[in-house]
Amino acid sequence: MAIDVSTPVLIVDDYNTMIRIIRNLLRQLGFEHIDDASDGSAALNKLRTRPYGLVISDWNMEPMTGYDLLQEVRSDPGLARIPFIMVTAESKTENVIAAKKAGVSNYIVKPFNAQTLKSKIDAVFPDAA
Numbered sequence: 001m002a003i004d005v006s007t008p009v010l011i012v013d014d015y016n017t018m019i020r021i022i023r024n025l026l027r028q029l030g031f032e033h034i035d036d037a038s039d040g041s042a043a044l045n046k047l048r049t050r051p052y053g054l055v056i057s058d059w060n061m062e063p064m065t066g067y068d069l070l071q072e073v074r075s076d077p078g079l080a081r082i083p084f085i086m087v088t089a090e091s092k093t094e095n096v097i098a099a100k101k102a103g104v105s106n107y108i109v110k111p112f113n114a115q116t117l118k119s120k121i122d123a124v125f126p127d128a129a
Contacts, residue, residue, distance in 0.1 A: 040064025
């Protein structure tokens with residue numbers, strides 16, 4: 001695996017079941033330090049209080065969407081370099097383009113499995129391979 005599994009990962013999703021699924025997939029891949037937030041503003045608070053090596057965020061959340069969170073993270077010099085993977089149920093081209101322009105590191109369309117998650121994470125951390 002291209003990323004150090006001791007890297008703390010932050011999962012952001014307003015749906016507890018999805019957090020549990022991603023957490024289980026990350027555990028299957030060997031990750032030990034997995035934290036979660038139920039929306040973008042809670043995620044920002046956590047990102048500003050402890051270091052994370054990766055953010056995996058849902059797109060559709062209220063009141064702050066994953067896209068808004070991505071823009072906040074990319075505009076904050078202290079957070080801008082954190083790899084950010086967006087998860088969404090919609091594979092709309094305009095969403096993918098908007099996320100790419102905003103600086104998303106990678107994009108996963110639901111549903112997905114551990115192998116998909118691993119390949120997306122590996123693609124974000126190619127230098128460590």
